[in-house]
Amino acid sequence: MKIKITAYVKKHYPLMLSFCIPVILMLGYFIYRKMAPFGQNTLLTVDLGQQYIDFFAFFRNSILHDPSNFFYSFNKAIGGEMFGEFAYYLLSPFNLLFLFFPGKSITAGVMLVTLLKYGCSGYTFGRLLKKQQIQSNILLPLFSTVYALMGWAIANQLNLLWVDALVFLPLIINSLLQLLKNQHGTSYSLWLALMFISNYYMGYMIALFLILFFIWTETDNFVSIRHTIKDSFLFISRSLLSAGLACLVLLPTLFSLQSSKGEYTTNVIHAKIEYPPLQMLSKLLVGSFNFKQMSTGLPNIFVGSLVLFGFLLYFLNRTFKWQTRLCSFLITAFLFLSMCFEPLDLLWHGMQFPVWYPYRFSFLVSFWMIYLAALNYQSSLDISAAKVLVLALLYAGVIFLSWRNMKKLSFISKETLICSTLFATATLTLLLIRPGNVRSNRINKILLLFLVVGGETFANAILSLNNISYLSQKEYADPSEALANDSKTLSKIDPGFYRTGQTYSRTKNDGIAHDLNTGSYFSSALEKSIPDFYGQLGDPDGDNYVTYSNGSLISDSLLGMKYFTAPKDSSELDQKNAQKKALTPLTVKPEIQRYQLVKNQQLTKIYKNPLAASVGYSANEALKNVKLPINDPVNYQTNWLNAATGTWPTTKYFTAQNFNEVVFQNADKTVNLTGSLLKKKNKKDPAQVIFKFTPKTNDPYYLTFGPGMEETNVETYTGSHSLYHYGTFRHTVILNIADHSKNNEVTITTRFKKDSLFLENFVLYRLDSQQANKKLQQIKKQSWHVKEINNRHLSGKINIKNNNQIFATTIPYSSGWTVKIDGKKVPTFKLQNTFIGANISKGQHTVTMKFTPPYFYQGLLISLLSILILTVIEWRSKKQQNM
Known part of the structure; x- marks a missing residue:
């Protein structure tokens, strides 16, 4: 048994190291930073802490307790389809590990999944190099470590849902090369389909890159036009087959996107360079990442000096055909142009500008650089003195340009410049050394290179991640x-x-x-x-x-x-x-x-x-045609209630009130508050405006105000306490500021954060609670008595007392919902440009609603047909091999 284990380790140690080294390096860093479960910090930051961690908890609950969440959930705002959400956020096979991490321990699960994705990325890249006989032995984990810990991987560690792309990309590339070589096989279609299912967004980017990689492969292995046409058909057909396999997910998701992200597709494209392209070179340095780079940064393309030098030397390496090198250069030029030219940038991102995390496809550029560098070092790690001098001068140019742009590029510091210079110098020195035919000298050179490259990669991770702050375990758990x-x-x-x-x-x-x-x-x-x-x-x-x-x-x-x-x-x-x-x-x-x-x-x-109504209620048919104002929440709510109760537009619930006193301190005075732009008198001194009023009734009082009152512009207080409200908004909002405060003075203080303050739609209102309660009680009595079956199936009884009524809901409209009244399917329509409504007659009825993701069954059928086709292809392939 011991002999078998030793033989296995000896044979597979490069791939084992490819997995273990990235895991060990990053685990060491996490322990150093005292990340849970090794301390009181977590990996939660930005979207991982504010969004993804909640999706992971939702995934766990859906699997273990409520599978209907896969289709629809009322946990999503006021209700929404979830198939598209799962396709974007939650279909990674790694997410199954979260099933073992309940409650606050899920932060430890995040660390485990993060480490496994680092390790698996290294392993799959090492497998690609080994299968294609590009690298072997100790050099294989060297390039695998660089790949797993590339700048993109470190910068997007918090975007766990995207990191699957690093795991699957080498598997897809390897299976494509095997397909073109053997002219048969199903692994390419399967791996690409799995990528589409795991994350269609990253899968789309990989699909675009595969076109470029196929062109490069055909150029390198060109035999004849006939052979190229045959390969092209094979590539296209198997790629389409992979999309067919994933149609169960892709088709419903495509429909979902049409009402969400698809609504924001950019229609106007500007043929412009987005920033000075030479600034991109600064991202090749160690530690070239910080918090600001998340929102409006440059592409993350750090791959370390060894890979950078090998990538540049590839184009001078005459062991490769000039046609192949020319094609490589053109593809490289296209990729780098994509990272600064707006039309190409949009193409890679599905014709939408990313909200934060720009140039998300740059992992493909890094893969390309590492792959070509590995090819270049395939024959030798020795470089002539002349080439070393040229490389040194080029790298010195990058250092100089970065130094000149230090004030513009906040991620560049003296530490990053010094660190980068030292590692690059050490790498060039080792490449210059010629160990000759002495095996021990060659091994020593490789080991030293391994230490330098590993150290440089790890230093980049440390310097980059140290620029980011994280939630403590207590801040998440409490x-x-x-x-x-x-x-x-x-x-x-x-x-x-x-x-x-x-x-x-x-x-x-x-x-x-x-x-x-x-x-x-x-x-x-x-x-x-x-x-x-x-x-x-x-x-x-x-x-x-x-x-x-x-x-x-x-x-x-x-x-x-x-x-x-x-x-x-x-x-x-x-x-x-x-x-x-x-x-x-x-x-x-x-x-x-x-x-x-x-x-x-x-x-x-x-x-x-x-007074809470049900999710459905009997409403007057006036609700079908009610005119709802824009950017006026008081009249919107008034018209909604009046139309639903059949009193539109007569009843008035909100009445504008005057402030008893307004005190301006270091700010221009104005009589008309609404629409006023208040400016500081002395810009160096603090300024504030104090609004005072004394309620004459115990009714609720509300304040409306526009985006000028965002937290970036003003600090707001009621009395001596913060006037808590969500700080960012783009329309007029309404806020309850007093209730049961008759004859008690209410004071609101606004302190300027900037030189001016815009009081857009700044109005105080009193709500006639007695009148509102009367109408709301009417709605509640006419509510649908729902018996919840699950998130996608609701049923219950409703009593319609008049002929001019409709069945109204506060369930967002979607063609996926079907409504049956007394067992008969009825047409639906959109209310308030938002909700589902249906016509209904007088009397007591049983109303049933059921949701099925649009195109779900069509997608299922295409996926099943694709599986059948793939099975036939595999059967015929094996039959031919056995003949």
Whole structure:
């Protein structure tokens, strides 16, 4: 047994090292940074902490408890299809590991998955080099380590969903080369299909690169035009077959994209260079990454000095045909032009400019550089003195240009310049040494190169990641534990179907992480109609997020926000929890005192809204044609309620109020507040405006204001406390600032962060709560009594009392929903440009709604046919081999 193990290790140690070295290096760094489970820090940062970690928790819950989430979920904002979300975020086979990490231990799961992806990337690249006989022995893990820890991998460590591309790309390339060599085989179609399924976005980029790689391969192995045509047919047909295999995922996802990311496709393309191209060279240096590079940075193309030198020398290496080198140069020029020329940049990103993380396809450029460098060093690691001199001068030019641009490029520092120079010098010195035919000298040179290259790669990881801050385990665990307890308690209090508002949160994806229908959501694939609706309702919205933080008495009830979770402040915490930090409020909501306190938790309180309607209700047919204003949440909510109750447009709920006093401190005075641009008198001194009013009733009071009041422009206080509200928004929002405050003065202070402050739509309103309650009670009585089967199947009874009524819902419109009334399918239509509606007659009815992802069955059929075709191809191939 021992002999067998020794023989196995001796044969496979290069691939074993290809996996282990990246894992050991990065594990060492994580332990040094005290990342969980080795300390009180986590790998959570930016989107990984604010978005992906919640998706991973959602994935775990879907697999173990509610598979209907794969198709549709009401945890997604106010409801939305999830097939596209799974295709973009959650279909990586590595995600299955999260099943073993419940609750707050999921942060340890993130580390495990991250390390495995580093290791598997190194392994698959090493396998490519070995199968294609490009490198072997100790040199193989050297290039594999560089590949696994390339600058793109380090910079996108937090984008775990994309890193699968590094794992699958070498497997796809190797299987393509094998296909073209043997003229048969199914692995290429299978690996490419798996990439499409794992992450179609990265798969699209790889598919574009495969066209270039195929052209290069055919140029290198050109025999005749007839042979090239035959290979082209093989390449195209098997590539299409891989897309067919993945159609079960791709077709429904394509439909989903048409209503989400597809709505933002760029129609106007400018033929321009996006930045001075020579600045790109600075990204070849060690540690050329920091936080600013995430949002508006340059392409991450660090591959280390050994690879860079080998890549450049490849074009001078006469052991390769001049036609091949010319083709390589043209492809290289195309790739580098793609990283600065807008039309090509857009092409790689599916005709959409990335929101953060620019030049996401640059991992393909790094792969190309490493692959050509490995080919160049295939015959020898020795370089002539003349070539070393040329390389030294070129690298010195990169250092000089980077030094000249230090003020423009924040990621460049003296440390990065010195570190890069030292590693490049050491690499060139070792390449210059000629060990001759003495085997021990050659091994020593390789080992020294291994130390230098490994050290340079590891130094890049350290310097780059040290520029990023991370969430502590406590910052993640405490609010997550509170949310989990709230979710568990609510499921016991009320097992029915409802939505739950928040006045505290950890992220916008608390709902999907903890199985709460919170109304908030953050995703790159969010349907455009949802943020459009939130923006008009008076809640914060963006292209890829919505936050239900500014609900009014009216919107809470119409949207069925039946429960609310609120944090206790420090004075309310018992002795057991006194040392815990109070949860951070998301918004102020004085009117929550109108709701019934149903549970007092350790860190939170749970309230019940007695006026909350169901997800469906009987509405007047006027709702089909109601005119809803733009950027006016007060009148939007008024018209919605009036139309639904058949009183449109007569009843008025909100009344504008005057402030009793406005105090301007170091700011221009104005009589008309709304639409005013207030400027500092003395720009060097602080400025603020204080607004005072005394409510004459115990009704709720609301303040509306536009994007000029974003947190980047102003600090806002009520009394001496922060006026909590979600800080970024692009439409007018509405905020509850007082309730049951009759004859008590309310003070709002706005402190300038800039030289001016724009008071767009800055109006104080009083809500006639008695009149609003009367109408909301009417809606509640006419609600659909839902019996929830699961996320994609709702059924219940509704009593329609009049003939001029419709069945209205607050479920976002989608052609995937079918509505049956008393067992008969009925046509649906769109209400408020957002929701599903259907005609219904007077009387008591059973209404059933079911969701099926559009094109799901068509995609399934194409995938099954593709599997059948692939099976026949494999059978015929084996039959020919046996003849």
